[in-house]
Amino acid sequence: MKLITTLTLGALLAASAVLAAEKPAPAPNGIELPAYYKNWRVIGVSHRQDKESLRVIIGNDTAVNAARAGNTKPWPDGSILGKLAWKDQVHPKWAPATVPGEFVHAEFMIKDSAKYAKTGGWGFARWLGMEQKPYGADQSFVQECLACHDQVKDNDSVFTHPVPLP
Numbered sequence: 001m002k003l004i005t006t007l008t009l010g011a012l013l014a015a016s017a018v019l020a021a022e023k024p025a026p027a028p029n030g031i032e033l034p035a036y037y038k039n040w041r042v043i044g045v046s047h048r049q050d051k052e053s054l055r056v057i058i059g060n061d062t063a064v065n066a067a068r069a070g071n072t073k074p075w076p077d078g079s080i081l082g083k084l085a086w087k088d089q090v091h092p093k094w095a096p097a098t099v100p101g102e103f104v105h106a107e108f109m110i111k112d113s114a115k116y117a118k119t120g121g122w123g124f125a126r127w128l129g130m131e132q133k134p135y136g137a138d139q140s141f142v143q144e145c146l147a148c149h150d151q152v153k154d155n156d157s158v159f160t161h162p163v164p165l166p
């Protein structure tokens with residue numbers, strides 16, 4: 001009986017660990033990590049020399065459809081833009097190739113012009129590393145995001161220009 005209880009408890013703990021791993025804690029401003037973002041399509045790519053990292057800019061269906069249609073001034077409500085970043089790494093078999101190394105973070109901008117009116121219509125959130133730890137001690141982390149993103153206010157606070165596609 002005791003063995004069964006221990007086993008059951010173990011299974012429960014393992015199950016809750018899996019659940020916890022699937023759903024990281026929300027950002028300090030209450031934004032939840034968007035579900036299924038790993039299945040989103042690509043809007044752009046970039047290489048940051050200052051941060052020595054590769055980035056892929058992805059979007060949910062609303063954002064990708066807007067990008068493909070050139071309907072990004074402004075991006076429609078419901079658009080979510082994501083950016084995934086990896087440290088630069090030299091390809092072990094082909095040195096001139098820079099490929100993704102260590103995963104740095106996933107960050108998001110959620111368009112809701114009424115809800116996020118005070119921050120240019122976008123809700124900002126970031127999760128760090130493979131453990132997806134929410135970034136920021138409190139809600140004021142958003143000011144950091146705005147310090148850069150406000151510089152492209154004339155492009156709806158978005159730096160990325162969707163990649164040209166044939």
Ligand code: HEC
Pocket residue numbers: 046047048055057081082083107108109124125126135141142144145146147148149157158159160161
């Ligand atoms: C030091 C300046 C800087 C800060 C601070 C910053 N960003 Fe950005 N962000 C950029 C640049 C530049 C890009 C364009 C892509 C790239 O080069 O990485 C970008 C791109 C993005 C994108 C893709 C959409 C776009 O605008 O191109 C998201 C999403 C994003 N950032 C979220 C955030 C969040 C969330 C924060 C705050 C936690 C933040 N950023 C803080 C400079 C910054």
